[in-house]
Amino acid sequence: MPRARQPELTRAALLAAASTVLREQGASLSLDAVARAAGISKGGLLHHYPTRDALLRALGAALIDDFRQRLTTAHAAELAAHGPARGAWLRAYIALTFTPDEDGQALHAALAPLAGHPALLAGLSEAQAFLLTEPEHDGLPAGTAHAIRLACDGYWMGDLTGLPRLNDTQVHALRETLTAWTR
Structure with a gap:
């Protein structure tokens, strides 16, 4: 049975992970660290946020x-x-x-x-x-x-x-x- 995709939940998990990484590492956060913290592959992260700036912009908007x-x-x-x-x-x-x-x-x-x-x-x-x-x-x-x-x-x-x-x-x-x- 194929796994159901829930892009909103994935994006929410990525933004929560990015927030955590920012608190721990400051503005030097890396996409690798965010993907690791979210338990998602870097490719999965890039599917939702193709650049670090896109991720930070989305995080800023969510916050x-x-x-x-x-x-x-x-x-x-x-x-x-x-x-x-x-x-x-x-x-x-x-x-x-x-x-x-x-x-x-x-x-x-x-x-x-x-x-x-x-x-x-x-x-x-x-x-x-x-x-x-x-x-x-x-x-x-x-x-x-x-x-x-x-x-x-x-x-x-x-x-x-x-x-x-x-x-x-x-x-x-x-x-x-x-x-x-x-x-």
Whole structure:
């Protein structure tokens, strides 16, 4: 009896393996390592993702989707706890920014190698367009909303750029200030 093909499951397994390999090896991940981690032949990987960039682009898109789902859940929790007060979406964004998360770290690692490839980043930029529209619909002045979101983005980008890390007291002060700006 021939084995049933389930390309969606195979792609999901490859993306999960790529995320794991990125966490372990950083941006130097190899297709061989991803195939090995997924228990799939390299030819099988190449059937679904013909290049390393295609795999990283797909991983970036999947992690963006996952982040957006977690953000939607955090926003719903914020609304449930405090009602539809202004700044609720941004408070959820702040909460996710300052909560350590392996998938967030994998997202950063997946996106970093693509920085020098504008064509590859274009699709990921479109997938993240909600980061421009959602803050503006959160009841705060647009400049304040974007300043909060960009401060959050700058906080986690520090890991990618080698900026000095804030100590715990500084992180707490930053989070409290950003949250206060949402009220």
